[in-house]
Amino acid sequence: MAIRLCFLVLKCLALFPLAAQSPQSAARSFDDIFPGLPPAARGAAFSQAGYFRTYERANDAMQDAHVFQSGLCRGLADAALAVQPVVLVESILVLPGEEGGRTLLDVYNAISQVRDLRGRTYDSHRRGEIPLFEDATRIDAARRNAAIEDPPPASSVPQSETIYMRLRDANFGNTFYRAQMDLDGRGMRLSLTNNRSITYFMFPAIREERFVAQMYFEPIAEGILIYSIAGVDVSNFVASMIHIPSAISRRLAVIIGWAADGIAGQESES
Numbered sequence: 242m243a244i245r246l247c248f249l250v251l252k253c254l255a256l257f258p259l260a261a262q263s264p265q266s267a268a269r270s271f272d273d274i275f276p277g278l279p280p281a282a283r284g285a286a287f288s289q290a291g292y293f294r295t296y297e298r299a300n301d302a303m304q305d306a307h308v309f310q311s312g313l314c315r316g317l318a319d320a321a322l323a324v325q326p327v328v329l330v331e332s333i334l335v336l337p338g339e340e341g342g343r344t345l346l347d348v349y350n351a352i353s354q355v356r357d358l359r360g361r362t363y364d365s366h367r368r369g370e371i372p373l374f375e376d377a378t379r380i381d382a383a384r385r386n387a388a389i390e391d392p393p394p395a396s397s398v399p400q401s402e403t404i405y406m407r408l409r410d411a412n413f414g415n416t417f418y419r420a421q422m423d424l425d426g427r428g429m430r431l432s433l434t435n436n437r438s439i440t441y442f443m444f445p446a447i448r449e450e451r452f453v454a455q456m457y458f459e460p461i462a463e464g465i466l467i468y469s470i471a472g473v474d475v476s477n478f479v480a481s482m483i484h485i486p487s488a489i490s491r492r493l494a495v496i497i498g499w500a501a502d503g504i505a506g507q508e509s510e511s
Contacts, residue, residue: 268340269427270462274312275333282307282333291334291467291497295486303329308470314425317455318470320432324451326472327480330490336501338464343504345429348458348465349398351503352422352431354391355379355406358499363491365411373495376409383419383436400424405436412488413439413446428459428466433496446479454493456500465504469497 275283285292296303306329308318321329336343358377362370378388383405402422410416417437423430433454439447454471471493475485 268460268462269312271335271466274459274461274466275307275310276312277310278307286333287335287337287463291332291494293490293494294331295490296329296331297486298327298329306331306470307333308468311468313457313468317430317457317468320455321453321470321472324453324472324474326474328485328489329470329472330486330493332467332469332493332497334467334469334497334501335461335463336465336467336504340462341460343460343465345398345424345458345460346395347504348429348500349422350394351506352420352500353395353404354503355404356391357503358408358496361495361499363495371411373411373492374408375411376407378407380405380407380417383417398424398429410439412483413441425457428457431456431458431500441479441483444479444482446483447473447475451475452489454496456497458500458504467497467500469493 271283271286272278275286278286282292282294294306296306303322303326306318308331309315355377356379358374360372361374363373365371379391381387381389386407388407400423404420404422406418406420408416408418416435416439419434419436421430421432421434423432433456434450435447435452436449438445438449439452451474452471453473454469457466457468459466459468471489473485473489475483479485
């Protein structure tokens with residue numbers, strides 16, 4: 242019996258390298274994740290600007306978002322839909338590169354640099370090209386405002402981490418967010434939520450926890466996939482004062498650009 246057991250153990254050890262190199266462990270391709278994506282949307286996803294689509298509750302079926310026909314976790318969309326959004330914005334972007342050239346460590350080190358959000362611009366209809374976030378900093382807790390420094394580059398990725406940030410928005414003034422980073426299957430998820438109410442000219446524009454953005458990063462065969470979906474719930478009064486679809490899509494675009502540029506910068510420094 243002992244001899245037979247030893248034989249079985251040795252056989253399993255001999256097979257282990259083959260299992261470690263099985264197709265299941267290989268990076269997925271874009272088409273594996275988004276089978277049947279319309280050609281125009283696929284082409285946009287590989288462009289520098291990425292693919293964006295906005296859904297409005299009054300006019301569109303939010304269940305038409307591409308995430309529901311993808312190989313991504315449905316929980317990404319469920320988190321954004323949980324706020325019963327009046328507007329939902331979906332984005333798909335691929336940072337091109339060789340398989341294995343960019344890693345989740347590059348992603349983690351990029352999105353750890355909150356201060357790099359400061360000064361990133363967007364095109365305002367009234368004021369032209371202006372910084373969206375005039376200042377951006379980590380703060381030490383959900384209800385404390387003391388600024389803390391971003392960390393130096395890490396050598397490994399934590400399983401989970403929560404940080405808090407203060408972003409001085411060009412339109413809304415000081416805004417406060419909770420950012421939750423988690424390893425998620427083959428990739429990493431960044432969940433961004435306003436943990437304090439956002440005001441507009443003294444009016445409450447977005448109540449606490451009523452803006453949710455989910456960003457998912459995965460190394461794929463073609464580079465790094467950045468999938469994002471954001472939902473926001475606002476009152477009809479606020480929606481009459483602010484064009485919510487453009488407000489949310491522009492902010493999401495700036496945040497995606499911050500992450501994408503940071504990931505590219507991490508690769509160039511390695």
